Amino acid sequence: MKIGIIGTRGIPNYYGGFEECAQQLAVRLVARGHQVVVYNSHSHPYQQKNFEGVDIIHKYDPEHRIGTFGQFIYDFNCILDARWRNYDAILMLGYTSSSIWQRFLPAGTAIITNMDGLEWKRTKYSTRVRKFLKRAERWAANGSHILIADAVEIQNYLNRKYKNQVIYIPYGARKFKEANPNVLEKYGVEPGEYNLVIARLEPENNIETILEGIQKSKSERVTLVVGNHETAYGEYLKATFKDSRIRFIKATYKKEYINNLRYFSHIFFHGHSVGGTNPSLLEAMACSSMICAHDNPFNREVLGDDAAYFMDVNDVANAADLLDRNDSQIQKIKNNLTKLGSRYNWDMVAEQYEVVFQQASI
Numbered sequence: 001m002k003i004g005i006i007g008t009r010g011i012p013n014y015y016g017g018f019e020e021c022a023q024q025l026a027v028r029l030v031a032r033g034h035q036v037v038v039y040n041s042h043s044h045p046y047q048q049k050n051f052e053g054v055d056i057i058h059k060y061d062p063e064h065r066i067g068t069f070g071q072f073i074y075d076f077n078c079i080l081d082a083r084w085r086n087y088d089a090i091l092m093l094g095y096t097s098s099s100i101w102q103r104f105l106p107a108g109t110a111i112i113t114n115m116d117g118l119e120w121k122r123t124k125y126s127t128r129v130r131k132f133l134k135r136a137e138r139w140a141a142n143g144s145h146i147l148i149a150d151a152v153e154i155q156n157y158l159n160r161k162y163k164n165q166v167i168y169i170p171y172g173a174r175k176f177k178e179a180n181p182n183v184l185e186k187y188g189v190e191p192g193e194y195n196l197v198i199a200r201l202e203p204e205n206n207i208e209t210i211l212e213g214i215q216k217s218k219s220e221r222v223t224l225v226v227g228n229h230e231t232a233y234g235e236y237l238k239a240t241f242k243d244s245r246i247r248f249i250k251a252t253y254k255k256e257y258i259n260n261l262r263y264f265s266h267i268f269f270h271g272h273s274v275g276g277t278n279p280s281l282l283e284a285m286a287c288s289s290m291i292c293a294h295d296n297p298f299n300r301e302v303l304g305d306d307a308a309y310f311m312d313v314n315d316v317a318n319a320a321d322l323l324d325r326n327d328s329q330i331q332k333i334k335n336n337l338t339k340l341g342s343r344y345n346w347d348m349v350a351e352q353y354e355v356v357f358q359q360a361s362i
Contacts, residue, residue, distance in 0.1 A: 001034045001035070001088045001089060001357055001358065001361065002034070002035045002037075002085070002086065002087050002088050002089075003029060003034055003035070003036045003037070003087060003088065003089050003090070003091065003357060004036075004037045004038075004039070004082050004085060004087040004089075004090045004091070005022050005025070005026060005036065005037065005038045005039065005090075005091045005093065006039050006075065006078045006079065006082065006090060006091070006092055006093070006098065007022075007075070007091075007092050007093035007094045007095075007098055007114075008021075008022045008038070008039070008093055009040070009041045009044060009061075010022075010038060010039065010040025010041050010044040010046065010056070010058075011023040011026065011038050011040065011046070011051055011054065011056070012046055012051060013253070014044070014045055014046075014253050015253065016279070017171065017278070017279035017280070018093040018094060018114075018116075020171075020279060021093060021114075021171055021279070022038055022093060023038075023051075024172060024346045024349070024350070025091075025346075025349070025350050025353055026038050026051075026054040027051075027052045027053065027054060028346065028347065028350035029350060029353070029354060030052070030053035030054055031053070032350070032354060034354075034357075035055070036053075036054050036055065037054070037055045037056075037057055037085065037087075038051075038054055038055070038056055038057075039057050039058075039059055039078040039081070039082075040056050040057065040058045040059070041058070041059070041061035041063075041074060042058045042059060042060050042061055043061060043064060044058065057078075057081060059074060059077040059078050059081060060073070060074070060077050061073070061074035061077075062074070068097075071096075071097040072097045072100065072101075074097075075097045075098040075101060076101050076104070079098065079101045079104050079105055080104065082105070082106060082109075083104065083105075083106045084106075085106075087106065087109050088109065088110065088357070088361040089109065089110040089111075089112060089357040089360055089361050090105065090106075090109055090110070090111055090112070091112050091113075091114065091353070091357075092111065092112070092113040092114065092140070092144070093114050093116075094113075094114065094115075094116045095113060095115065095116070095119075095136055095137060095139070095140030096116075096119055096133065096136060098140070099136040099137075099139040099140040099143070100136070100139065102139050102140065102142075102143035103143070105143065109361075110145050110146070110357065110360035110361045111143060111144045111145050111146075112144065112145065112146045112147075112148060112356055112357065112360055113140050113141070113143075113144040113146075113147055113148065114148040114150065115137070115140065115141070115147050115148065115149060115154065115158060116150070116275065116276070117154065117274055117275025117276050117298075118154070118157070118274055118275065119133045119136075119137070119274075122202070122204050122274050138162075141158070141161075141162040141164055142162075144164060145164070145165075145360050146164065146165050146166075146167060146356055146359075146360050147162065147164045147165070147166045147167070148166075148167055148168075148169050148353075148356070149166055149167070149168050149169075149276065150168075150169065150170050150171055150276040150277045151168070151170070151275075151276030151277045151298055151301055151302075152168055152301055153276065153297045153298055153301060154275075154276040155167075155168045167352075167356055169349055169352045169353060169356070170276075170277045170343065170344055170349065171277050171279050171282055171344060171349065172282070172340070172344050172345050172346030172347075172348070172349045173279070173282035173283050173285065173286040173340055173344055173346075174286060174340070174346065175286050175337055175340060176259045176262070176263055176283075176286050176287040176288070178256070178259070178260075179260060179263050179264070180256070180260055181260070181264060183256060183257055183260040183261070184260065184261075184264055186257070187224060187249065187261070189222060189224065189264075191264040192264065192265075192266050192325070193221055193222070193266065194221055194222045194223065194224055194264075194265060194266060195214070195219075195221055195222070195223040195224070195265060195266050195267045195268075195269060195320065196223070196224050196226070196261055196262065196265035196266075196267070196268050196269065196289075197210055197223065197224070197225045197226065197227070197268075197269045197271070198226045198227065198258065198261070198262070198268075198280055198284075199226075199227050199270075199271060199272065199280065200227055200228065201225075201227040201228060201229055201231065201233055201234045201237060202233065203233070204272070204273050204274045205271045205272050205273070206271030206272075206273060206294050207225070207227075207237060207271060208237070208240075209271065209294075209310070209312065209313055209316060210223075210269045210271050210310075210316050211223070211225070211237065211240075211241045211243075211246055212241075212313045212316070213310070213312075213313045213314070213315065213316020213317045213319070213320060214243070214245060214246060214316065214317070214320055215241065215243050215245075215246070216313055216314070216316075216317040217316070217317040217318075217320035217321050218321050219245075219320040219321050220245065221245065221266055221320070222245050222246075222247055223245060223246050223247070223269075223320075224247050224249050224261065224265075225237075225246065225247065225248045225249065226249045226250075226251055226252070226258070226261065227248075227249075227251050228250070228251045229248045229250065230250075234248070258283075259283070259286075259287050262283065262284050262287035262289050263287040263288060263289070265289060265290075266290065266323075266325075267289075267290055267291075267292050267308075267319060267320065267323055268284045268289035268290065268291050268292070269292050269293075269310075269316070269319075270284060270291055270292070270293040270294065270299065271293075271294045272294065272298070272299070273294050273296050273298075275298060276298055277298070277301070277302055277344070278298070278299075278302075281293070281299065281302055281303075282302070282340070282344050285302075285303075285336040285337065285339065285340060285344075286337070286340055288333050288337065289333070290308075290323065290325055290329050290332075290333060291303065291306075291307040291308070291336070292307065292308040292309065292310055292316070292319045292323065293307050293308075293309055293310070294309070294310060294311070295309035295310060295311050302339075302344075303336065304335075305332070306332040306333075306335040306336050306339075307332065307336075308323055
């Protein structure tokens with residue numbers, strides 16, 4: 001089969017969850033005998049035309065010049081190119097900036113869309129933008145042959161709302177095995193003596209609740225907040241939480257650094273509340289992190305009883321003061337690692353996508 005993947009900044013992954021998904025899927029599908037093309041932004045650091053057997057097509061992306069609207073132009077450029085490539089199937093990763101161009105997708109090609117989370121619920125967006133996102137979700141659903149949900153909760157929602165076939169396929173993660181405590185020297189922390197937050201600094205990720213809880217706790221451990229804090233909301237957080245126990249660290253996409261930070265942390269606080277299976281959560285599980293997650297159906301679906309949960313400031317403070325890596329917590333960590341083999345496994349994920357592509361293109 002000839003498969004095109006649209007909707008990411010490109011591979012190899014230097015950015016986030018969809019980029020990692022595109023990379024892991026594409027490489028595995030090529031190994032299974034398929035021709036796979038991934039679209040990259042023209043400004044992507046990787047400028048080669050092939051990555052581990054995956055064909056790379058760079059298209060103009062003006063986001064760096066004009067902001068968010070540039071994403072719409074980039075997606076349009078990718079979709080126009082796809083019209084004459086004779087793909088058997090196109091995988092659209094997300095729909096926010098591509099759905100308005102749905103009518104330009106090539107006829108006769110199977111369109112499979114990973115619907116991501118409930119984007120229109122994100123509080124970072126204005127009322128007007130959230131209304132647009134609801135429409136965009138509908139356009140994407142109506143223009144796709146099959147919808148992919150990365151969480152059962154998302155699958156249930158899509159089944160209730162749309163008539164498309166909706167298939168549940170989660171993300172994957174690989175167990176982290178390259179622990180190197182020397183990496184921590186860069187951050188001035190010791191193994192087990194710091195808590196960790198890794199997230200986009202946005203309201204729906206419950207950053208304020210976590211940091212208020214840290215301030216309220218009696219623990220002397222430092223909490224590292226890794227994310228892009230050079231935004232209006234990031235500046236607000238830095239001005240609000242001036243506590244010596246809270247350090248804001250600029251986001252890094254070097255896996256060696258980020259995975260070691262996860263691995264050697266005391267508690268990994270995961271505040272994501274909107275969306276499905278969060279890749280960052282799976283990666284924390286893969287790094288043997290002791291996790292305290294926001295209590296919502298998406299996180300419960302992944303973690304079950306193998307984590308602590310918080311809903312408010314007091315829950316966070318209690319976790320910071322009382323959670324200890326005892327026998328019970330160690331067993332929870334082992335249980336989460338087991339899930340990577342049985343459920344959140346990239347090889348299994350790629351096999352499931354392959355079946356979907358084959359069925360959709362018949």
